[in-house]
Amino acid sequence: MTNLSRRQLLATLGAMGTVGTAGCSSILEDNASASTSDSGSCSPYDPAATTQSTWPTKHGGVDGTGAVASDAVPDGPLTQEWSVPIDTHVGHHTPIVGDDTVYVHDMDTTLFAFTVETGKERWRTSLEGPGPAPTLGDGRLVVATENGLEAYDTANGEHAWTIESSSVGIFDSPPVIADETVYIYGGVSVSAFALADGSLQWRVPIGLTSNAAPAVVDDTLYVAGDDTYLRSLSTDDGSERWRQKTAAHIDCNVAVSGETVYAGSDSGTVIACDRADGTTRWQYSLPSGDQQPQTIATDGARVYVTAGDTLYALDAATGLPCWRIDTHRGSYSSGIAVGDSTLFVPTDANDSTAETEAAGAVYDATNGNQLSKFASDVRYGFDGGPSVAGGAVYTHGPAALRRYSTEDTTAAE
Amino acid sequence: MPSRRTVLTAGVAALTSGVAGCSRSPSTPTAVSTDSDHPWPTAGHDPGGTGHAPAGPTTPDVEWTRNRASVSPPLSGFLSTPVIGNGQVYVAGLIGEYIEADDFTSRLLALDTDDGSTSWTYAFADGASGTPALMGETVIIGDGGGTLYALEDDTTRWSVDLGGTVGTPTRYGDRIYVPTSHGDLYAVSANGEIKWRITRRGLLTSLFGNPDPVTVGMPAVDSQGVYLVAETQDQTAVLVAYDHGGSKRWQYDLASPYGGHRPNGPAVADGTVYATAGGTVHAVDADSGTRAWRFVSGADVAGPPSTDGTRVYVAAKNLYALSVADGTEQWRVVNETIPHDREADTAPYVGRPPVADGRVYLRAGAFDAADGTRRWGDDADEWLEASDAYYLDPYNSRAMAQPVVSDDALYLSHTHHGVRKLA
Numbered sequence: 001m002t003n004l005s006r007r008q009l010l011a012t013l014g015a016m017g018t019v020g021t022a023g024c025s026s027i028l029e030d031n032a033s034a035s036t037s038d039s040g041s042c043s044p045y046d047p048a049a050t051t052q053s054t055w056p057t058k059h060g061g062v063d064g065t066g067a068v069a070s071d072a073v074p075d076g077p078l079t080q081e082w083s084v085p086i087d088t089h090v091g092h093h094t095p096i097v098g099d100d101t102v103y104v105h106d107m108d109t110t111l112f113a114f115t116v117e118t119g120k121e122r123w124r125t126s127l128e129g130p131g132p133a134p135t136l137g138d139g140r141l142v143v144a145t146e147n148g149l150e151a152y153d154t155a156n157g158e159h160a161w162t163i164e165s166s167s168v169g170i171f172d173s174p175p176v177i178a179d180e181t182v183y184i185y186g187g188v189s190v191s192a193f194a195l196a197d198g199s200l201q202w203r204v205p206i207g208l209t210s211n212a213a214p215a216v217v218d219d220t221l222y223v224a225g226d227d228t229y230l231r232s233l234s235t236d237d238g239s240e241r242w243r244q245k246t247a248a249h250i251d252c253n254v255a256v257s258g259e260t261v262y263a264g265s266d267s268g269t270v271i272a273c274d275r276a277d278g279t280t281r282w283q284y285s286l287p288s289g290d291q292q293p294q295t296i297a298t299d300g301a302r303v304y305v306t307a308g309d310t311l312y313a314l315d316a317a318t319g320l321p322c323w324r325i326d327t328h329r330g331s332y333s334s335g336i337a338v339g340d341s342t343l344f345v346p347t348d349a350n351d352s353t354a355e356t357e358a359a360g361a362v363y364d365a366t367n368g369n370q371l372s373k374f375a376s377d378v379r380y381g382f383d384g385g386p387s388v389a390g391g392a393v394y395t396h397g398p399a400a401l402r403r404y405s406t407e408d409t410t411a412a413e
Numbered sequence: 414m415p416s417r418r419t420v421l422t423a424g425v426a427a428l429t430s431g432v433a434g435c436s437r438s439p440s441t442p443t444a445v446s447t448d449s450d451h452p453w454p455t456a457g458h459d460p461g462g463t464g465h466a467p468a469g470p471t472t473p474d475v476e477w478t479r480n481r482a483s484v485s486p487p488l489s490g491f492l493s494t495p496v497i498g499n500g501q502v503y504v505a506g507l508i509g510e511y512i513e514a515d516d517f518t519s520r521l522l523a524l525d526t527d528d529g530s531t532s533w534t535y536a537f538a539d540g541a542s543g544t545p546a547l548m549g550e551t552v553i554i555g556d557g558g559g560t561l562y563a564l565e566d567d568t569t570r571w572s573v574d575l576g577g578t579v580g581t582p583t584r585y586g587d588r589i590y591v592p593t594s595h596g597d598l599y600a601v602s603a604n605g606e607i608k609w610r611i612t613r614r615g616l617l618t619s620l621f622g623n624p625d626p627v628t629v630g631m632p633a634v635d636s637q638g639v640y641l642v643a644e645t646q647d648q649t650a651v652l653v654a655y656d657h658g659g660s661k662r663w664q665y666d667l668a669s670p671y672g673g674h675r676p677n678g679p680a681v682a683d684g685t686v687y688a689t690a691g692g693t694v695h696a697v698d699a700d701s702g703t704r705a706w707r708f709v710s711g712a713d714v715a716g717p718p719s720t721d722g723t724r725v726y727v728a729a730k731n732l733y734a735l736s737v738a739d740g741t742e743q744w745r746v747v748n749e750t751i752p753h754d755r756e757a758d759t760a761p762y763v764g765r766p767p768v769a770d771g772r773v774y775l776r777a778g779a780f781d782a783a784d785g786t787r788r789w790g791d792d793a794d795e796w797l798e799a800s801d802a803y804y805l806d807p808y809n810s811r812a813m814a815q816p817v818v819s820d821d822a823l824y825l826s827h828t829h830h831g832v833r834k835l836a
Contacts, residue, residue, distance in 0.1 A: 166751050187751050205747040207731035208711050226711040245742075247709050248670050267670070 042315040042322040045366045047341065048258055048300025054098035055387035055394070056136035057213065058174050059297070059335055064215035064222075064255040066297030066304075068339035068388050075340070076406040078362070078374035078393060082119035083402040086112070091170065092382070092397030093133035093333050096141070097389035099154055102403070103141055104384070104396050105130045107170055111143060112401075113157060116390060119403060123157035131168030132213075133333070133384070137177025138195055144168040144175060149184060151198060161198035165191075171251075171332070173210040173225065181235065185210040185223050190238060192221075204238040206231075213253035215261070220275070222261050224250035230263045230271065232278060242278030246271065252293040257300045257316065264293025270305055270312075272319060282319030286312070297336035297343075302365060304338060304345075306330050309353070311345060313368060323368035327351050329358035329381070333396075337388035341365045344386040344393055349376055360386055360395060360404070374404045442588035442600075442657060451498025452819030456544035457717065457765065460585040460634040462680040464719025464726075468820035469769030469779075472789050473835035476822070477529040481506075481831035486534060489517035492826040493544040493581075494765070494815045500526055502834070504826050505541040508557050509811075514540030521545060521554055521564070524832060526822070533567040543581035544631070546589065548603060553589055555579020561591060563605060571605035581631040581678065583639075588657075590639050592629035598641055600659060609659040630717070631678030633686065637699060638662060640686050642676040650676045650690040654702060663702030669693035672713030677765075680718045680725075685737065689715035692729040696740060706740035708733070713752075716763040716812060719773075721782060726773050728762035728812075734773070734785060744785030746775065748792075759794050764812030776814045777825055777835060790835075793827055 052061040053072040060066040086092065088106035096103040097116065105111040105127055111134065113122040129146030140160060141152045146167040151160040166187040175184040181201060182193045188209055192201040210225025220241065221233045226249045232241040246265035255262045260281060264270045268286040270293060273279060286293070291307035298304065302322060303314045311328040314321055327348040337344040347361035351370070358381035360374040375381045375395055384396030392405040458464050481488040490506030497503075501523040508514050519540040523532040539558030546553045552564045557578045563570040577593030582601075584590075588608065589601040600608040630642040638656040645651060650667040665688075667676075672691030679688035685705060686697045692712030696705040715729035724734045724743055732746040750759040762775060772779040778790025793814040814827040822836035 166754065188747065188749060205749065207745060207747040207749075209752060228709055228711040247707075249711055 041320050043301075043317050045301045045341070047365070050299075050339075053390060054136070055094075055337075055389040056096060056098050057176055058094045058096075058133040058135075058333075059213050059253045059255070059295070060337060060387070062137075062176050062178050062216045063257065064213055064253050064296075065257050065299070066255070066295075066336045066338055067257070067299045068337060070340035072389055072391060073340040073342060074388075074391050074393060074404070074406045077372045078360075078404040079407055080375075080377075081392070081403045081405050083400040084114055084119045084121070085400050086396070087399065091332065092384040093170075094335060094384040095387045095394035095396050095401060096134050096136050097387050097394055098136045099139075100390075101154065102387075102394055102401065103134055103136065103154075104401055105134060105143060111141070111152065111157070113154070114401065116392065116403065119401070125152060125157040125159065129167070131170055131172050132174035135175045135177050135182070137182075138180055140177070140195055142175050142177060142182050142195075144172065144184065144186060149175065149182065149186070149193065149198070151182070151195065163193060163198045163200075171211045173223075174213050176214050176216050176221075178216040178235070183214060183216060183221050183235070185212070185214055185225055190214075190221070190223050190233065192235065192238060202238040204233060204240075211249075211251045212263075215254045215256045217256045217275070222254045222256060222263075224254050224263050226250075228265065230254065230261065230273060230278075232261070232275070244271065244273050244278045244280065252296055252305075255296045255298050255303075257298045260316070262296050262298060262303050264296055264305055264307075266292045268292060268307070270296070270303065270314065270319065272303070272316070284314055284319040284321070286310075294330055295335045297338050299338045299341075299365060304336050304343060306336060306345070309355075311336075313365070325363065325368055326353050331358070331383045333384040334382070335385065335387075337386050337393070338365060339388060342371065344388055346381050346386075347373075349381065357381065360393070375402065378402070442586040450549065451496075451547050453495070453497040453767075453817040453824075454547035455496060455584055456494040456546070456581050456631055457583065457633065457678055457680065458767065458817070460583055461682050462583065462631060462633040462678045462717065463682050463721075464680065464717075464765045464767045465682075465721050466767060466769040466818050466820075469767065469772055469774065469818040470821050470823050470836060473821075473823055476834045476836045478833045479524060479529045479831045481829070484522070484831060485531065486518070486520060488520065488522055488831060490519050490540070491811060492815075492828055492832075493541070494812075495817050495824045495826045495832065496545055496547055497526065497817060497819050497824060498547045499550060501532055502526055502529075502824050502832060503545050503547070503552055504832050505543075505545060505554060508540030508542055514538065514557050519556075521552065522832075523552075523566075526819075526824075526834065529832065529834060535562075535564055535567050542578045543591075546582040546584050548584055548589070553582050553584070553591075555582065555591060555593075559593065561589075561599075561601065561605075573601060573605045573607060575599055575607075575610075580629050583632045583634055583678075585634040590632040590634055592632060592641060592643075594629070596629055596643050598629075598632065598639065598655065598659075600639075600657075611655065611659055611661075628676055630676040633679045633681045635681045635699065640679050640681055640688075640699070642667065642679055642688050642690070644676045644690075652679060652686065652688045652695070652697060652702075654686070654699070665695070665697050665702045665704070667693075667695055669695075670709060671711065672715075677715070677717035680720055682720050683722055683737075687718040687720060687725050689718055689727060689729070691715065694718060694725065694727050694729070694733075694735060694740065696725070696737070708735050708740040708742070712761070714761065714763055717765040719766050719768050721768045724782065726766040726768055726782075728764055728766055728775065730761040730763070732762050732766060732773070732775055732780070732785075734782070746780060746785055746787070759792065760813040764815040767816060767818050769818055774816045774818055774823060776816060777823070777833070779823075793825065793830070
């Protein structure tokens with residue numbers, strides 16, 4: 001990555017900040033009632049069970065759903081337990097959490113590891129031009145930088161290997177780790193590398209780049225990107241099992257729950273495909289034509305999609321809208337976490353559809369009612385996160401990494 | 414020269430306003446739909462611009478190369494698509510966004526197909542501005558000063574002023590259809606008489622001042638009339654159909670989510686018009702102007718399409734083969750260029766891919782038309798490996814190396830190498 005492009009990225013980030021809070025709201029709406037519910041047509045809320053208790057990728061588990069187990073979710077009002085200053089002039093990615101450690105890089109020069117309980121720094125190491133958020137798996141942290149794909153030991157931050165590849169951008173598709181293998185849609189191809197030594201296992205050329213985070217479940221990798229297709233690839237050799245065409249770039253992450261794959265294309269369409277053969281189960285067009293899906297999460301009962309100032313909850317089985325929140329305040333690196341029938345997302349600090357500042361909010365996943373808020377004392381809430389793992393919520397930025405948990409947990413420590 | 418009456422009546426017709434063009438001269442061209450005299454007489458091969466030749470080379474080797482710097486005189490500018498006929502390969506050094514007529518000597522070269530030696534050249538003070546078209550022994554080519562020339566060897570048989578930078582002409586029987594940068598479309602006879610023109614100047618100009626130039630692709634022609642793609646002032650693109658008398662038949666909005674600059678000539682075959690804008694391919698019914706299908710490649714650039722009646726081939730960064738029936742992708746050839754990579758050692762595919770005998774030709778290679786496997790040849794990318802810090806962007810919407818074929822040879826105009834024959 002050249003200095004010039006680095007500067008361009010900085011400029012882009014500055015612009016993205018305003019995009020994230022730009023509203024298209026109606027001044028006639030009642031500020032207090034942000035949630036719109038028409039759940040009469042939705043199936044009963046019956047989330048799928050998950051054992052996910054860490055947050056190893058930008059979108060939670062490697063299935064990309066942002067779903068965590070009930071016991072990984074803090075129960076009750078959240079208070080800040082600690083914060084660690086992260087001095088960066090570039091930006092903040094989603095915190096990566098696992099092995100009692102939370103990992104972040106500063107999008108600039110440094111990769112950090114902090115103990116989850118106290119925020120005490122465990123190690124730090126230098127990076128050159130890190131792109132997307134790091135990925136955790138099998139005792140290693142993998143991060144795509146301007147030098148290529150790099151692996152570090154989680155225990156001490158020691159550099160394990162670097163695979164030279166094309167330089168990456170901050171919004172590029174992040175790697176994902178499963179079964180001792182790193183998968184990445186980097187440049188114009190999808191590749192698999194052995195986590196142990198970085199040796200190339202296979203490479204599938206696609207021809208266009210991607211900003212969409214992939215998902216991996218069992219022996220299948222799901223990828224999407226500017227190519228407009230959602231693709232199912234064998235993790236063994238990258239061979240294509242199926243592909244599904246959409247009408248626009250796919251920038252939103254791919255999520256897999258049960259037997260269904262979910263993706264969102266920039267034409268404002270959310271699709272649900274059969275995991276086995278790619279058949280379209282349903283397709284939902286966002287009611288506002290110019291909205292582009294940014295993040296997808298699912299607990300198996302509902303599919304949560306953020307687009308502009310709106311968070312949609314769709315019936316996972318039918319794609320019918322159940323409820324929605326019109327005060328969403330996503331940033332360039334924020335996401336959705338869901339577990340124990342609750343949803344963690346950035347929302348407007350004053351629950352106003354007019355644009356003000358963002359804060360974290362917790363919603364009842366069954367009806368979209370707001371339960372509580374967090375990070376409301378931080379200006380602009382947060383950029384990266386929220387990441388939910390081990391009974392706590394982590395956010396990254398502005399200028400700090402922060403952990404929130406319930407008062408009970410704090411008292412117990 | 415246009416008659417006074419033609420100018421006056423044409424003045425009210427606007428390309429994008431939905432007003433029908435002037436059509437007082439019903440003189441239809443003689444019904445000759447193809448020119449079988451020459452292997453590759455126009456940029457799109459035939460009036461329909463299908464890029465579909467009856468035969469092409471099987472496993473050629475490089476027979477000769479005329480390096481653009483060492484050829485005498487030097488061949489500067491953006492190289493046109495080569496056209497083949499009369500035992501010659503004709504190629505012009507064109508002006509463009511980054512190269513103006515003052516910067517170099519723009520020439521048309523006629524090279525002997527046997528050995529690549531220069532048969533004759535013609536220099537354009539205002540810069541050649543489109544790929545030439547052959548009409549028998551005559552070479553039709555336009556320049557940046559608005560003049561359309563008919564050349565026989567190095568002498569001017571006739572010339573006519575068209576008023577704006579002249580695009581690439583299409584020949585249909587005894588008629589030449591040629592667009593200009595103002596968005597005008599001219600029908601010119603074989604002896605240089607303007608039969609009619611469609612213009613967006615005139616009344617609009619007097620009311621609103623001189624409009625900005627629009628970009629217009631090479632016309633495609635079938636028995637029903639002429640199909641033209643123009644980029645409009647708001648940078649969207651439209652496909653417009655006229656009959657042979659110049660009356661507007663229909664207009665289709667080339668809505669494309671990405672790119673949209675530099676429209677290409679469409680192709681028309683078997684009642685369907687194929688047009689590209691940005692990285693999107695549109696198939697439009699030639700009778701009604703309604704959409705048959707649309708394929709969004711996701712790339713932000715595409716070249717002109719070719720078709721053999723079974724598939725449509727489009728270089729949109731990668732090379733795609735689409736079913737003519739419904740636009741589903743049949744296969745693709747991946748181009749490894751990483752978009753916006755300043756250290757690229759490859760360049761995106763954007764040229765028109767000729768198709769012949771079940772082979773699709775791309776740069777210096779050929780692919781099986783049915784399944785996309787490479788039969789032979791390469792991407793002619795080697796110049797990139799030797800160059801340092803070459804900035805690719807000016808070329809991204811242009812073909813780096815444009816092939817055309819005769820029954821036993823492939824001719825390549827390569828932006829940096831010059832002209833090459835493989836046979």
